[in-house]
Amino acid sequence: MNKNIKVPMAALVRLTTYLRCLNEMKQSNVQTISSSDIEDATGINAAQFRKDLSYFGEFGKPGVGYNIDELHDTIARILKVDEERPVILIGAGNLGSALLGYSGLPENNFRIVGVFDNDRHKIGYKLWDNEIYDISTIKARNAKIGAKIAILTVPVKSAQDVVDDLIESGISLILNFAPVPIHVSKDIMVRNVCFIQELTILSYHLKS
Amino acid sequence: MNKNIKVPMAALVRLTTYLRCLNEMKQSNVQTISSSDIEDATGINAAQFRKDLSYFGEFGKPGVGYNIDELHDTIARILKVDEERPVILIGAGNLGSALLGYSGLPENNFRIVGVFDNDRHKIGYKLWDNEIYDISTIKARNAKIGAKIAILTVPVKSAQDVVDDLIESGISLILNFAPVPIHVSKDIMVRNVCFIQELTILSYHLKS
DNA sequence: TAATGGTTGTGAAAAACTTCACAATCTTAG
DNA sequence: CTAAGATTGTGAAGTTTTTCACAACCATTA
Numbered sequence: 001m002n003k004n005i006k007v008p009m010a011a012l013v014r015l016t017t018y019l020r021c022l023n024e025m026k027q028s029n030v031q032t033i034s035s036s037d038i039e040d041a042t043g044i045n046a047a048q049f050r051k052d053l054s055y056f057g058e059f060g061k062p063g064v065g066y067n068i069d070e071l072h073d074t075i076a077r078i079l080k081v082d083e084e085r086p087v088i089l090i091g092a093g094n095l096g097s098a099l100l101g102y103s104g105l106p107e108n109n110f111r112i113v114g115v116f117d118n119d120r121h122k123i124g125y126k127l128w129d130n131e132i133y134d135i136s137t138i139k140a141r142n143a144k145i146g147a148k149i150a151i152l153t154v155p156v157k158s159a160q161d162v163v164d165d166l167i168e169s170g171i172s173l174i175l176n177f178a179p180v181p182i183h184v185s186k187d188i189m190v191r192n193v194c195f196i197q198e199l200t201i202l203s204y205h206l207k208s
Numbered sequence: 209m210n211k212n213i214k215v216p217m218a219a220l221v222r223l224t225t226y227l228r229c230l231n232e233m234k235q236s237n238v239q240t241i242s243s244s245d246i247e248d249a250t251g252i253n254a255a256q257f258r259k260d261l262s263y264f265g266e267f268g269k270p271g272v273g274y275n276i277d278e279l280h281d282t283i284a285r286i287l288k289v290d291e292e293r294p295v296i297l298i299g300a301g302n303l304g305s306a307l308l309g310y311s312g313l314p315e316n317n318f319r320i321v322g323v324f325d326n327d328r329h330k331i332g333y334k335l336w337d338n339e340i341y342d343i344s345t346i347k348a349r350n351a352k353i354g355a356k357i358a359i360l361t362v363p364v365k366s367a368q369d370v371v372d373d374l375i376e377s378g379i380s381l382i383l384n385f386a387p388v389p390i391h392v393s394k395d396i397m398v399r400n401v402c403f404i405q406e407l408t409i410l411s412y413h414l415k416s
Numbered sequence: 417t418a419a420t421g422g423t424t425g426t427g428a429a430a431a432a433c434t435t436c437a438c439a440a441t442c443t444t445a446g
Numbered sequence: 447c448t449a450a451g452a453t454t455g456t457g458a459a460g461t462t463t464t465t466c467a468c469a470a471c472c473a474t475t476a
Contacts (some may be wrong), residue, residue, distance in 0.1 A: 009409075009431075010440065011433090012412055015412075016402075016408045018407065020388075026388075034452080034454090035454075038256060042389060043389070045434075046432080047435055047455095047456095048435090048456060049456085050453095050454065051435090053455090053458075054454095059454080060453075060454050060455080060456095061441080061443095061454075062440065062452085062454040063440095063452055063454075065452090066454090078413055079408050079412045080407075080414050081411050082413060087407070094309050095306045095310070098302040098306040099447080101302050102222060102303070105404070108404050110404075145476050146295070148414055149411070157352055173413060173414065179228060181228075181229070187462065191407075191409060193401065195226075195401050196224075196316050196318075197228075198401055199316070199359075199383055199385055201287075202316075202399055203287055203293055203357070203381075206288050206356055208359075208449085214463075216463065218463075219463090242424090243424075253418085253465070255465055255467090257461090258423095258424065259425085259426075259465090261425090262424095262426070268423080268425080269424075269473095270422090270423050270424040270470065270471040271421085271423045271424075271470095271472035272422085272423065272424085273422090273423065273424080300440095335417090
């Protein structure tokens with residue numbers, strides 16, 4: 001085991017892929033899989049899979065393989081998605097609304113427990129049964145809610161301001177959908193989702 | 209220049225970040241930037257920035273820096289986002305609808321020129337002024353449209369089937385929002401956007 | 417003109433990541 | 447019990463990516 005060695009970010013990304021894959025496999029009637037089965041299902045090299053797991057321990061049986069349910073639960077525990085996490089959503093626009101209605105969130109143990117916006121025309125109204133709160137009340141509200149994770153779907157121009165408020169409110173993990181790099185201290189983690197970037201990478205590969 | 213050397217995917221991702229950054233800088237009254245200005249703005253190492261550019265040519269002046277407008281246009285040309293690209297959208301659900309209304313798409317030269325779904329209750333109706341077409345007509349329609357890029361916002365269970373149709377219709381670049389790995393031949397490129405994965409990576413970093 | 421301060425482009429060094437390859441282990445069958 | 451076949455976990459090798467460091471260059475000032 002390599003528990004003292006830093007886990008590469010790429011390995012974490014792959015772990016989430018294994019988890020998704022195992023989730024599907026759970027519904028089959030097979031109990032056990034080998035690392036090369038994972039390779040077939042995900043395209044990720046079998047040795048890579050084993051090494052990724054080795055950062056966290058030993059979960060397989062030589063000569064046999066891995067128990068699907070066990071491995072699923074182990075990876076879920078490693079990634080801390082084995083129990084429900086409260087998440088707050090900032091920005092009740094089109095995208096925020098779509099996310100709020102997305103069943104994949106609860107299915108993966110993420111529960112949106114608060115929706116915030118700064119638009120007077122939205123505050124107080126309900127979106128999919130969630131009341132939209134005034135963003136200026138976030139500090140007080142999150143003192144009760146205690147969420148550590150926020151999803152940010154606000155316009156570019158408000159993104160940085162909102163982030164500062166979030167951090168003051170105890171948020172330390174931010175999923176940023178605003179297409180702008182936001183600036184935070186080292187103890188705060190931001191992951192950006194920008195599908196324009198993805199489209200652009202596709203565009204680069206246009207043959208012409 | 210390294211034109212004969214393979215460009216790392218990570219470099220392409222960074223190029224899209226530089227482009228976004230330059231886009232903002234265009235609005236300032238500064239004309240010229242240095243690689244370390246880029247580092248300050250994006251967090252990406254200055255030498256990394258220069259090496260990324262070196263895959264494509266020499267665009268700066270030693271002792272001076274880079275002209276913002278010029279560099280922006282150059283990178284846009286490299287990434288082939290210097291002119292409008294037609295894109296088709298498959299899946300007119302919540303997410304598809306949100307994407308369709310997203311102004312970032314036209315602002316970045318991606319124009320949605322066709323919306324498709326397989327739901328009888330949606331086909332024929334309009335979404336943000338776009339008629340929703342029957343997905344079974346895609347081959348005929350894309351023969352006229354000629355889009356190479358498709359955005360996929362369909363449920364997991366239909367994803368693979370739809371992809372096969374898309375490829376038959378001349379699509380070679382797919383942005384997949386369905387949280388499932390899809391299987392394609394080598395000449396087709398797929399980029400996945402899965403924010404559950406991103407949330408999961410954040411979750412792993414919860415301190416507790 | 418010469419000297420100074422700043423910046424690029426890039427070969428080479430360093431670091432990080434992936435893949436290989438094999439000892440160790442397990443299960444089954446005879 | 448032994449042999450055969452399968453699979454893990456991991457040190458080492460191989461590959462890729464990032465960072466360093468410096469020659470070459472430009473603009474400005476004296």
